[in-house]
Amino acid sequence: MRIGNASRYAAALLAAPALLGGCGRADAPQAENAATPAPSATADAAVVRPQGPERLVLAFGDSLYAGYGVGRGLSLPDRVQKRLWAAGINATVVNAGVSGDITAAGRQRLGFALDNLPRKPDLVMLGLGGNDVLRQISPAETRANLDAMLAELKKRQIPVMLTGMRAPPNLGPDFVARFDPIWPDLAKRYDAGLYPFILDGVIGTPALMQADHVHPTAEGIAKIADRMAPMVAGQLQDAKR
Template sequence: MSRRIVIKTLILLFSFGIYLNPAASENPIKLLAYGDSLTHGYGLEAGDTFPDRLQSALNEAGYAVEVINGGNSGDTSASGLARLDWALFDKPEVVIIELGANDGLRGLEPSETRENLRKILRGFKDFGAKILLTGMQAPRNLGEEYVLEFDKIYPEIAQEFNVELYPFFLDGVALNPDLNQADGIHPNRTGVDKIVKGIIPYLEPLLKGRT
C-alpha cells in the first residue's frame, strides 16, 4: 500500500472517529455551574476548578458538554439571584445550582435564603433549563434550631420544584484536611475530584434526556 493511500485512510478513520464521538460534537450541551467560590475555584489553578474537572470527567464519559463556570467568590443566595439575568445570557440547558454556603457562614436568616433560592430555581425553570440543586449545611456552631431550619431548605425546595437534588455539595470532603486547602473550607484538586465523582450520577439523567 502506498504512503498516499495510508495517509488518506488514516484521515478518513480519524474523521469518522470524530463524527462518532459525542464528546467532539459541534453542538454540545451547555451546562452552567452556578455558585460561589466553591464553584468558581477559589485558591485553585486553572484546570483544577469544579467546572474544569467536571468538563474533563464528562468528556471522558462520552458526553458532549460545554461546562460554563458561573461561580462568583463570596456570593450569597441574594447575590446569585441578583445576577440571574446575566447567567441566562449563556442559554444553559442544564444548571447545577451551588449557593447558600455563605448564607450559613454569615448566619443569615434561613427564610431569606429559601426565598432567594426559590426565585433562582423559578428563573432557570421558566427559561427551560434542567436543574440539579446541590444542598448545603449550616455550620453546627450556630445552634440546633438554626441548623435544622437551614438544612431542610434544600430537600424541601427540590421537592417543591421537582428537581434533582445532590444532598450536600461537600459530601465526604467537608472537614477532611486531606481534601481541603489550608483554610479548611475550600476543596483542593483531590477534593474537587471527589465532588465531581459524587455528583455525576445525579447529573447524568439530565444529560441523557436531551432532545
C-alpha cells in the same frame, strides 16, 4: 451526610465570616497547595472532547464553583466537564462561580448570566448558600432567594441540579432545622436534581481540605466531581427526552 466530626469546619464558619466571601474569583493568586496539581489532574488533562451534539451546562455558584485556591482548569465545573467528556458526553460547563456571592447576589445576577450565554443551557447547576451560613443570614431569606432563582429557571424551562449546603451543628438546632431542609424542600417543589451537600466526602478530611477548612483542595474537588458528574450526566440524558 452529617457534618458530625467536622468541628474544624464549624469553627472556621464562625471565626471567619468571609472565608467564602473574601476569596477572590477563580483567577485570584493561587494558594500554595495548588502549586503541585493533584494526581487526578494529570488524568483529567489526557481526556479529550468527544464528538456529538454539544450539551451546555451553566455552573452558577460561589467560590466552591469558582475554584478558589486551586490552579486553572481544576475547579469543580472544569472537573465535571472532563468527567462528562470521559463518559462520551460533549458538554461545555460554563463556570459562573463568583467568590463571595450570597444567595441575594446570585438572585440579582442570574438573569444576566443566562442572557449572556450563547443559547439556553441544557442544565443549570445551582450552588449557593455557603456564604449565607457563613454570615448567619436568616434561613428564611436564603430559602426565598433560592426559590426565586428556581422559579426563574422554571419559567425559562431550564432543568436544574441543586448542590446543597449544611449548617454546622454549633449554630444551634433551630438554625440547622431551618437551614438544612431548604435544598431537599425546593428540589421536591421544583422537581430539580439534588446533590445534598457539596462537601460530602471531603469535609473533615484534612488532606482533602485547604488550610481554611472550608474550601477543598484540588484532590478534594476531584473527589466531589467523581460523585457529582454521574448525576449531571443523568440529568442531561433526561433533558434530551
